[in-house]
Amino acid sequence: MARNLFGGTASDVAEDIDGRRVPGAVGTVWDGPSDGARQITDLTDADGAPIIQLQADVRGFIPAFYGPPSDAERLWVDFGVGRIALVSVTVGDRLRKHLTDTDPHQSRAYTDERLAAYLPLRGTEVQAPAGDSWLTAVVTDDPAGNVIRLRTADGAERTRLRNTGALYLDVIGKRTPLCIGAPGFGAGQTVINVSSTSATPSSEGAVFQVKGDGSVVSAGTITAANLGSARVFSGPLPPAAPRPGDVWVKYG
Template sequence: MARNLFGGTTADVAEDIDGRRVPGAVGTLWDGPSDGARQITDLTDADGSPIIQLVADVRGFIPGFYGPPNDAERVWVDFGVGRIALVSVTVGDRLRKHLSDIDPHQSRAYTDERLSGYLPTRGTEIQSPVGDTWLSAVVSDDPTGHVLRLRTADGTGRTGLRNTGALYLDTIGKRAPLCIGAPGFDAGQTVINVSAGPASAANDGAVFQVKGDGSVISSGTVTASNLGNARLWSGPLPPAAPRAGDVWVRYG
């Protein structure tokens, strides 16, 4: 730690019991005013040379010296008539520097370091440990609110995650709004699973599925412009209540 500067002012003098200056007086330095205080011997003069004790000059002034290397703000000097406190003469300069410093307490650096794992700066990456939830949001009962909302510079709303859990995808320009990659999926594995309840990766309760081989399975009616109202049946027996346009593929 740094040494603070003491002495060297008109108020720093060696005096006798009657208050008269004592030129050449030899004094000792202490870390406190009590009898249990420890003497300080690790000192230097204004040029940085080690000194053990203080010696007043020919006018009785205490010359400037640097205190112990523990950043002490106050020390006690004794010229034989009791200990007198000395306050560092650079406290004002250091206070001015402290007030003008951008991050004097390193709190900004600490905050930046802590937040970098949650709100990364542009171009950085978030490391999410295995098993940990990176972000958890508590939603309100307001269906118009957003947990996440992306907007363009002109304020136009784009992709957003609503409080209801609905995800709205609105791209800028002609882009594919949703692209799902399924590398390494087996033909029977489910890539997309829509359940008749809370979201689940299991097949139980599924009403719509897309498999790894591209197969689409729907428990309800699939409507498209090229399907019409035809129904497709397969099995050893014809449908019990056939309608016009039904297709029966017999097997067995």
């Protein structure tokens, strides 16, 4: 640790019991005012050279000296009439440096280190243990109920995740708005599952499914420009109330 500077000011003098300066007086330095205080001998002069003892100059002033390498802010000197406290003369300089330093407490460095595990810097990856949620968002005062909102530089909203669970995707240009990859999925596995109950990856409550082989399963009517109104039946018996255009494939 750094040594702090003491003495060398107009108020730092060696005095006798009557308050008169004592030129050349020899004093001792302590780390406290009590009887149990420890005497400090690891001192240097203003140039950094070790000094054996603290001695006043010919005018009785205590010359500037550096305290122990313990970053002490206050020392007690005794020139024979009791211990008198000396406060480091550079405390103001260190305070000003502390106020202007970018990260004087290293709190920013600590915060950056801790947050890196939760909110990585741009271009890095988010890593979370299996089964753990890496992000939980709560909407409080957004009238639109946006949990996540991505916008372009012109302020146009592109991707929004609402607190209702709805996801809106508005792409830029002619890029594909949604692309789902399902490597290794078999024909019987569901890639997309729309359920009439709470969301689930299984077929429970499913009303619309896309399978791994590309087949589509719908519990309701599929309407498209190239589909007519025909119905398809199969089984040993014809439909109970056939309509024009119905198709019956008999088997059994």
